[in-house]
Amino acid sequence: MALLTASSLAAGGLKETVVKGGSRSLRQVNGWRIALEGETWLTLEDAEDPILRGEIDFRSPDAWVSFPALRPSEVNERFLRFLKVRGVAAKVGENVRLAPHVGGTLVIPHGPDYPALQTYERMSFGGGARSFKVHAYHRAKELGKDDDRIMSFVLKKGYMATLAENGDGSGASQVFIARDADLRVSKLPNELVGKVSFVRVFPWNWTAKKGFGGKLTTAEKLGAHWKYDWSANGESTLDMEFVPMRHNKSWDSFSKINAKQxxxxxxxxxxxxxxxxxxxxLEQCLDMWPKLQASGLRLGSPCPTDGKVDWLYEFIEKADERGLRVDFVAVHYYKANWSAEKLVGWLRAIHERTxxxxxxxxxxxxxxxxxxxxxxPKENAKRIEEYCEAMEKADFIERYAVxxxxxxxxxxxxxxxxxxTPAGESYREVVSTEAYLGE
Incomplete structure (x- = not known):
């Protein structure tokens, strides 16, 4: 949308226009009141002042605005005041989401009551329907008459849903992600057809690969997009997605993990x-794994040292035999002076085996x-940069954390x-790409 056509002149001297449907781009909004209707994607490209003067009104839940050059905290602090949802001032947690979108931000006009998932009692979206909001646990009791009766569903773009056979999240289960379009599943996988007793829905983030294990302030200084701390003590911020961990058989508590939003x-x-x-x-890990599934979160394997990948292979083989859900594998790497090509080759072999x-x-x-x-210091900085650049290019590597x-x-x-340090500066300057690209 290189040019806007005014349909009228609003109070305050703003020119008014309606944009309905399609993908449009503007460098900057200056002097416009823009109403977004239908399924619209508006990109505001300017890295300094994408909105100087004006207003954007979301009139459809399917109308989204992208700020590709600004992180969510900056959009919240500087530009949210220019946004409205059906004439009401935009407010995070009430009528809009600010979602990390790689290095930028998506403004999504959804509140906490948005019906992100719609299930149906028959295949091909027939029969009785039911809507689900985010975060809440829906087990057999909460599902009521819909227990063991879900046959198909529509998951709205920007959300993740986990469906499982048993009310505690165990048994057959699958994570579904609507990354770039509504996900329409006309028939559940055979192992779930008419057997769903667990549903949980989550807002999805388009997080970039580069992360950090440790303090939030350090993660921010290193330009990370996500962090973890070997526990469940952290929280996600507008800019930084937190990933909890069950470190060992007794810590951190499942109650703390399951309460995370x-x-x-x-x-x-x-x-x-x-x-x-x-x-x-290994047997203790396998026996406890169904308790991790109770969260409904996308699950990463136990993480071995780089010399114990055979342990990981055995875990995955036995988890598959038991029907346990393991969505990705986590590993550590401290090999001395390997080339970036050798590192990626080592990781590729693990990916192919698991x-x-x-x-x-x-x-x-x-x-x-x-x-x-x-x-x-100079040599290490160069090698860290090479590692990161190689991992950014490998689509089977979802995330990494120095x-x-x-x-x-x-x-x-x-x-x-x-x-x-010089290595930290190299890490900070890596331009990170989207972590999850689909199954």
């Missing part, structure tokens, strides 16, 4: 083969325990005393 993923046990970490047997996308939740260019390898190794003598820290 504005999260979409859950990481499994951390290095369970290590006594000072998860300290669990049949799942990869999260590299800890990595660096070697570690204090790797022998005969002590890179200079680890801030606390060994100053070996130059592998990415941040010291609150300031990024």
């Amino acid at each position: 504005n999260v979409t993923h859950l990481l499994g046990f951390n290095e369970p083969m290590q006594k000072d970490q998860g300290n669990m047997t 049949g799942r996308p990869i999260w590299l939740t800890e990595f660096n260019n070697g570690a204090s325990w790797t022998k005969n390898h002590n890179p200079s 680890f801030n190794l606390g060994d100053k003598a070996h130059h592998r820290q990415v941040i010291i005393d609150g300031m990024p």
